[in-house]
Amino acid sequence: MTLTVSQEYDIRIAPLSESHLDWLRRQRYAGWVVVVDEHTERHCLPLLMPLLEAGQTPYTLIRVPAGERHKTLATCETIWQEMFRAGVGRRWCCLNLGGGVIGDMGGFAAATFKRGIDFVQLPTTLLSQVDASVGGKLGIDYHEVKNSIGVFANPRAVWIDPAFLRTLPARELRSGYAEVIKHALIADRPQWLELQQVTDLDAVEWSNLIARSVSIKREVVEEDPHERGRRKALNFGHTIGHAVESHLLMGEDRLLHGEAVAVGMIAESYISHRQLSLGREELREITDYCLRVYGHQALPEAGFKEMLALMRQDKKNEGAEINFTLLEAPGRAVVNQTATPEVILESLRYYNSLR
Numbered sequence: 052m053t054l055t056v057s058q059e060y061d062i063r064i065a066p067l068s069e070s071h072l073d074w075l076r077r078q079r080y081a082g083w084v085v086v087v088d089e090h091t092e093r094h095c096l097p098l099l100m101p102l103l104e105a106g107q108t109p110y111t112l113i114r115v116p117a118g119e120r121h122k123t124l125a126t127c128e129t130i131w132q133e134m135f136r137a138g139v140g141r142r143w144c145c146l147n148l149g150g151g152v153i154g155d156m157g158g159f160a161a162a163t164f165k166r167g168i169d170f171v172q173l174p175t176t177l178l179s180q181v182d183a184s185v186g187g188k189l190g191i192d193y194h195e196v197k198n199s200i201g202v203f204a205n206p207r208a209v210w211i212d213p214a215f216l217r218t219l220p221a222r223e224l225r226s227g228y229a230e231v232i233k234h235a236l237i238a239d240r241p242q243w244l245e246l247q248q249v250t251d252l253d254a255v256e257w258s259n260l261i262a263r264s265v266s267i268k269r270e271v272v273e274e275d276p277h278e279r280g281r282r283k284a285l286n287f288g289h290t291i292g293h294a295v296e297s298h299l300l301m302g303e304d305r306l307l308h309g310e311a312v313a314v315g316m317i318a319e320s321y322i323s324h325r326q327l328s329l330g331r332e333e334l335r336e337i338t339d340y341c342l343r344v345y346g347h348q349a350l351p352e353a354g355f356k357e358m359l360a361l362m363r364q365d366k367k368n369e370g371a372e373i374n375f376t377l378l379e380a381p382g383r384a385v386v387n388q389t390a391t392p393e394v395i396l397e398s399l400r401y402y403n404s405l406r
């Protein structure tokens with residue numbers, strides 16, 4: 052299946068094949084950079100290797116350490132240094148083989164190197180296949196504030212091969228599933244009703260679900276690529292989710308991005324119920340399903356003040372108030388909502404009360 056974004060690039064959902072190599076050959080790149088982390092080098096590079104070897108184009112491999120803690124300026128500098136060392140120039144293409152961390156950071160490194168070289172996203176996690184690889188948000192965490200340094204720049208192509216998911220750890224698969232739930236909650240009520248029947252993620256046939264989820268993302272970013280309005284819907288669960296993720300990032304009990312977004316979706320649904328028309332029963336359904344999939348991890352009350360400070364850094368904020376995307380109903384998101392610190396704290400306590 053192929054989806055086109057703003058007539059600029061194609062998202063292909065298909066096994067990697069000769070036709071991908073044909074596309075690369077037609078671009079006549081002077082060379083390819085392949086950015087991997089330690090896990091995608093081991094598990095995913097073997098699937099790309101036949102293309103690289105058949106390509107008759109020089110390529111260089113850049114390895115970075117895996118995980119959110121390494122989505123930093125320091126790692127980005129390593130990528131730039133390696134690019135210089137390999138003699139990468141404007142006519143090269145950067146192939147980002149990995150999850151959202153590699154896609155965001157490798158994309159950012161490419162989009163800024165010598166004012167920008169082409170890049171292709173090869174997402175290898177569920178999260179990056181349904182969400183991170185599409186829409187051109189690139190960047191790194193700075194001083195532990197999520198994605199606070201970055202740019203919008205589109206890839207030349209997005210190649211989604213569901214075969215990569217075969218080696219993905221179960222916890223990572225579950226994390227990515229949070230963005231699938233998010234897409235349904237903001238824009239696809241029938242999908243939300245279907246997802247609630249999913250109890251065993253190992254039994255899911257992912258290709259169809261990826262296609263449906265990524266087409267929601269595609270449709271939103273095409274309409275509002277720079278997040279002036281509607282795109283903020285994709286941030287449902289993230290005002291609180293990012294603050295929780297950042298606050299816990301350096302500790303033992305850190306949460307993966309999707310796990311933190313699941314906490315955020317529960318808390319922000321609470322605010323939606325308190326301030327908008329989201330019904331009590333709808334709040335209960337969202338809460339129950341997220342807890343069924345993700346379980347419960349109590350948030351440290353001592354950290355609430357820092358979490359509020361992190362929310363004040365949220366990129367959606369326009370004035371002094373903290374900006375939220377909320378739900379009027381499952382499938383109907385409303386952007387540019389605000390909530391007072393008291394209500395936000397109430398929503399965090401609501402989450403904690405669920406244990």
Ligand SMILES: NC(=O)c1ccc[n+]([C@@H]2O[C@H](COP(=O)([O-])OP(=O)(O)OC[C@H]3O[C@@H](n4cnc5c(N)ncnc54)[C@H](O)[C@@H]3O)[C@@H](O)[C@H]2O)c1
Nearest residue numbers: 090094117118150151152175176178183188215218219308
């Ligand atoms: N740009 C966007 O629009 C956007 C959207 C959503 C999330 N994000 C960002 O994405 C990041 C999270 O992405 P993620 O969940 O993919 O995390 P990730 O990139 O850290 O990957 C998760 C883990 O899985 C490993 N891995 C990746 N593919 C594998 C495979 N096929 N087999 C085995 N192991 C594999 C990685 O090495 C890593 O350890 C966050 O930084 C988040 O902010 C960006």
Ligand SMILES: O=C(O)C(=O)C[C@@H](O)[C@H](O)[C@H](O)COP(=O)(O)O
Nearest residue numbers: 182186188197198282285286289366
């Ligand atoms: O693509 C978007 O827009 C999103 O908000 C998707 C989110 O799932 C993703 O986590 C994104 O990186 C968040 O962006 P940010 O601007 O809030 O850092």
Ligand SMILES: [Zn+2]
Nearest residue numbers: 230289308312
């Ligand atoms: Zn996200």
